[in-house]
Amino acid sequence: MNQAEGLKRLVGNAGEKGVPNTAGKLSRVICITSGKGGVGKSNLAVNLSLVLSQQGLRVVLFDGDLGMANVDVLMGLYPPYNLTDFLYEKKTLREIMALGPCGLRVIPGGSGIAQLANATPSQQDRFMNGLLELEGEVDLVLIDTSAGLGYNVLRFVSAAHELIVVTTPEPTAITDAYSIIKVVSNYKLHPRVGLVVNRVRSEEEALQVSHKIERVSQQYLDITVDYLGSVYEDVKVGEAVRKQAPFVISHPRSKAAESVRKLAAKLNGDFCSREETQGLSGFVKKIFKLLS
Ligand SMILES: Nc1ncnc2c1ncn2[C@@H]1O[C@H](COP(=O)(O)OP(=O)(O)OP(=O)(O)O)[C@@H](O)[C@H]1O
Numbered sequence: 474m475n476q477a478e479g480l481k482r483l484v485g486n487a488g489e490k491g492v493p494n495t496a497g498k499l500s501r502v503i504c505i506t507s508g509k510g511g512v513g514k515s516n517l518a519v520n521l522s523l524v525l526s527q528q529g530l531r532v533v534l535f536d537g538d539l540g541m542a543n544v545d546v547l548m549g550l551y552p553p554y555n556l557t558d559f560l561y562e563k564k565t566l567r568e569i570m571a572l573g574p575c576g577l578r579v580i581p582g583g584s585g586i587a588q589l590a591n592a593t594p595s596q597q598d599r600f601m602n603g604l605l606e607l608e609g610e611v612d613l614v615l616i617d618t619s620a621g622l623g624y625n626v627l628r629f630v631s632a633a634h635e636l637i638v639v640t641t642p643e644p645t646a647i648t649d650a651y652s653i654i655k656v657v658s659n660y661k662l663h664p665r666v667g668l669v670v671n672r673v674r675s676e677e678e679a680l681q682v683s684h685k686i687e688r689v690s691q692q693y694l695d696i697t698v699d700y701l702g703s704v705y706e707d708v709k710v711g712e713a714v715r716k717q718a719p720f721v722i723s724h725p726r727s728k729a730a731e732s733v734r735k736l737a738a739k740l741n742g743d744f745c746s747r748e749e750t751q752g753l754s755g756f757v758k759k760i761f762k763l764l765s
Pocket residue numbers: 507509510511512513514515516517538543618619620671672673704705706707708710711714729
């Protein structure tokens with residue numbers, strides 16, 4: 474990548490301020506998580522963000538994974554900066570954002586996600602102000618987290634306005650998804666969670682999995698599970714990962730892409746019609762409240 478192109482990507486459309494966000498609402502923050510690792514969170518986060526961007530929403534994808542920078546790799550982006558550069562005051566939040574396809578903006582977390590946990594008051598202020606500056610120019614922030622309920626994941630899960638739990642039809646993934654939902658219920662983090670079943674071979678299989686989780690949650694937990702939809706098992710997903718080109722763009726007619734478009738339509742209708750959130754200020758306040 475030459476330097477000019479790199480700069481263009483970095484700046485992206487982040488400089489276009491002041492456009493009121495869709496329907497004049499405050500930004501929504503949705504966190505994507507799972508109990509078991511490797512169930513497809515990052516692929517879902519990337520492809521869902523892209524479809525929602527294609528549909529005209531202004532989306533920021535926050536890579537909140539503690540481990541490797543998955544989201545960048547899946548999109549073939551090589552952002553030179555991440556949250557660490559921001560936290561240590563070398564760069565602004567806008568400067569560390571990378572521009573992906575369809576106007577999607579990406580905040581690469583990198584090791585900054587771990588550093589966020591020990592952020593000093595001045596770093597917290599910078600993060601808060603940086604995010605608040607985005608209010609009014611972003612409709613949706615999607616956060617891709619690591620699997621399991623580590624402290625960092627819990628902070629994103631708790632602070633986000635909505636939560637999507639991803640599972641596959643494997644029994645281990647289902648029981649781990651239930652464990653996450655149980656923690657969310659026990660700590661009263663959210664009254665409801667969305668559920669996506671990935672890697673299904675049929676709609677019946679997806680419904681069986683979702684019914685199982687919905688039923689047990691209803692019976693034993695004080696929480697509502699909303700089944701949002703499924704994504705088909707599709708060899709194109711692996712091919713797209715190897716090509717570092719998200720499948721909704723590289724294989725738009727694949728079954729997986731079709732599933733994600735359906736999911737995006739449902740999310741767009743469901744989530745965006747829900748009650749007003751406290752926007753990004755509510756999100757950042759909660760993130761740091763949990764820290765203390
Ligand atoms: N619908 C699908 N069909 C086929 N393969 C899939 C599908 N979804 C995910 N995969 C495969 O699973 C792998 C893991 O996906 P991904 O990295 O998105 O999972 P993850 O939940 O983010 O993992 P981690 O917990 O490590 O962050 C992908 O590289 C891909 O090969």
